[in-house]
Amino acid sequence: MSKRLPDRNTEFSRWYTQVVNQACLADYGPVKGTMVIRPYGFQLWDNIKETFDKMIKNTGHVNAYFPLFIPKSFLAREAEHVEGFAKECAVVTHTRLKADEDHGVVVDPESKLEEEIIVRPTSETVIWSMYKKWIQSYRDLPILINQWANVVRWEMRTRLFLRTSEFLWQEGHTAHATAAEAQQETMDILELYRQLADDYLAIPVITGLKTESEKFAGADKTYCIEAMMGDKRALQAGTSHNLGQNFAKAFDVTFQTKDNQEEWVWATSWGISTRLVGAVILTHGDEKGLRLPPKIAPVQVIVIPISKDDQQTAEVKAYLNPIIAALERSGVRVQVDWTDNSPGFKFNEWEMKGVPLRMEAGPRDVQQGNVVLARRDTGEKQVLAKNEAVEKIPYLLENIQQGLFDQALKFREENTHNIESYDEFKKVIKKGGFVRCGWDGTEKTETRVKEETKATIRCIPFDENPSGLTCVFSGQPAKHEVIYAKAY
RNA sequence: CGGAGCGUGGCGCAGCCCGGUAGCGCACCACAAUGGGGUUGUGGGGGUCGCAGGUUCAAAUCCUGUCGCUCCGACCA
Numbered sequence: 001m002s003k004r005l006p007d008r009n010t011e012f013s014r015w016y017t018q019v020v021n022q023a024c025l026a027d028y029g030p031v032k033g034t035m036v037i038r039p040y041g042f043q044l045w046d047n048i049k050e051t052f053d054k055m056i057k058n059t060g061h062v063n064a065y066f067p068l069f070i071p072k073s074f075l076a077r078e079a080e081h082v083e084g085f086a087k088e089c090a091v092v093t094h095t096r097l098k099a100d101e102d103h104g105v106v107v108d109p110e111s112k113l114e115e116e117i118i119v120r121p122t123s124e125t126v127i128w129s130m131y132k133k134w135i136q137s138y139r140d141l142p143i144l145i146n147q148w149a150n151v152v153r154w155e156m157r158t159r160l161f162l163r164t165s166e167f168l169w170q171e172g173h174t175a176h177a178t179a180a181e182a183q184q185e186t187m188d189i190l191e192l193y194r195q196l197a198d199d200y201l202a203i204p205v206i207t208g209l210k211t212e213s214e215k216f217a218g219a220d221k222t223y224c225i226e227a228m229m230g231d232k233r234a235l236q237a238g239t240s241h242n243l244g245q246n247f248a249k250a251f252d253v254t255f256q257t258k259d260n261q262e263e264w265v266w267a268t269s270w271g272i273s274t275r276l277v278g279a280v281i282l283t284h285g286d287e288k289g290l291r292l293p294p295k296i297a298p299v300q301v302i303v304i305p306i307s308k309d310d311q312q313t314a315e316v317k318a319y320l321n322p323i324i325a326a327l328e329r330s331g332v333r334v335q336v337d338w339t340d341n342s343p344g345f346k347f348n349e350w351e352m353k354g355v356p357l358r359m360e361a362g363p364r365d366v367q368q369g370n371v372v373l374a375r376r377d378t379g380e381k382q383v384l385a386k387n388e389a390v391e392k393i394p395y396l397l398e399n400i401q402q403g404l405f406d407q408a409l410k411f412r413e414e415n416t417h418n419i420e421s422y423d424e425f426k427k428v429i430k431k432g433g434f435v436r437c438g439w440d441g442t443e444k445t446e447t448r449v450k451e452e453t454k455a456t457i458r459c460i461p462f463d464e465n466p467s468g469l470t471c472v473f474s475g476q477p478a479k480h481e482v483i484y485a486k487a488y
Numbered sequence: 489c490g491g492a493g494c495g496u497g498g499c500g501c502a503g504c505c506c507g508g509u510a511g512c513g514c515a516c517c518a519c520a521a522u523g524g525g526g527u528u529g530u531g532g533g534g535g536u537c538g539c540a541g542g543u544u545c546a547a548a549u550c551c552u553g554u555c556g557c558u559c560c561g562a563c564c565a
Binding site for chain 2: 163304306307341343344346347365487
């Protein structure tokens with residue numbers, strides 16, 4: 001064991017970068033802030049994507065695709081929305097290059113656009129410009145459209161998966177006839193996000209409402225799932241917005257009700273992104289690298305054959321083939337590492353890549369009809385008869401899935417503190433973790449706390465109980481019980 | 489925009505002060521042995537030293553200019 005990762009406790013951020021790099025998840029693109037998602041990382045995203053795609057299709061949503069380019073003027077239609085995104089938009093101003101003796105190519109000034117075009121930071125505006133065309137009557141509602149796409153938000157400080165100028169995501173945009181229906185949709189989707197995080201990514205999340213200052217620009221209400229990462233900081237893992245009639249008004253989208261009234265359309269939008277891949281790494285990773293939840297792991301079982309010579313290799317191969325076939329039949333994603341690296345090297349490499357289960361098989365096992373199984377989550381090794389192993393593996397995978405969730409939940413609970421005094425608050429925030437306490441409901445308190453401690457209100461959790469609490473900062477009676485933390 | 493620094497095989501670096509025709513580690517390729525926790529040995533391939541100009545018999549090295557990047561500050565989440 002010579003190649004080690006930076007210490008997770010003292011150099012968490014270097015540790016993260018190294019894991020992303022060594023597990024071959026992603027790399028930096030040539031333009032600052034851009035990311036190349038490598039095949040192993042993309043399979044991970046693909047699995048998340050497929051899971052969620054099924055969830056929304058089961059609930060009546062359909063996929064579509066809207067353009068990357070948006071007229072600049074669209075962004076300005078909704079006042080809050082411009083405010084929120086204006087500072088991070090990529091703008092297309094010209095349409096041509098031309099050869100230049102000194103610099104190779106230069107922008108052709110002749111090709112300047114009449115109306116400049118922005119690259120979508122999110123698609124509410126294009127989509128609502130289209131909904132205006134498509135919606136006339138209550139019979140056209142609801143519209144439950146989702147799109148899988150890339151968006152661009154110009155960022156100065158970047159971290160692979162967590163914050164890049166371009167990222168992949170899913171954005172749902174729905175249109176409804178009533179406020180109640182839109183609110184229901186917002187909450188239904190939030191529940192799907194919770195399930196995705198809890199049940200598939202094994203990341204326990206807190207569901208709740210964002211404060212006014214943290215909500216999406218253009219929304220009436222923003223709901224979120226928030227998770228605690230391995231360094232005790234918070235990560236917003238998904239958001240679901242009730243947009244009210246804001247975009248309908250901005251794009252003049254009305255419909256005729258059953259009783260022949262004209263009314264603004266009610267809207268929602270919601271998204272999760274490749275940031276979730278970062279969340280998986282930050283939540284489950286350990287000193288040996290990645291640990292992947294079996295349900296989304298590209299490879300669930302990695303088989304390491306061990307042999308001294310060609311004859312043994314042939315024997316091991318013949319021994320393994322039916323075992324692998326049997327696993328594949330029961331739906332296990334299994335892969336064999338036939339490279340001629342040493343076994344020790346392979347152990348470390350696949351541990352870095354977070355594969356939940358390793359199966360070793362060598363001459364000894366062939367003789368005795370066994371295989372060796374090693375769990376990535378606990379490191380535990382056991383020798384099993386081959387048939388028993390095949391039977392047991394699906395259960396072991398479930399067990400690992402649950403184990404990762406339990407461990408993450410325990411970690412979050414150990415690092416969440418109910419606090420009453422501001423002194424105590426500052427101590428906890430400095431050490432890292434979630435603080436659960438009273439808030440007087442004012443933006444002023446929020447801002448001051450942020451200035452003094454860098455902590456922000458992550459959300460007002462649904463299970464809040466503000467009665468009897470006082471605001472940890474102002475001492476006024478608490479309007480809400482909230483979660484404060486330093487965030488990504 | 490202010491301050492500092494860096495550009496030399498794929499990656500990380502040495503060489504520059506004091507000019508003499510480019511080297512180390514990792515990675516890569518070949519062969520052999522090894523193989524149950526990052527295995528050795530031997531051999532090999534790959535760089536007009538960011539770019540342009542100048543000084544010189546001779547420039548990675550000295551001078552001028554230029555381009556790019558990183559860090560700190562500023563700004564932003």
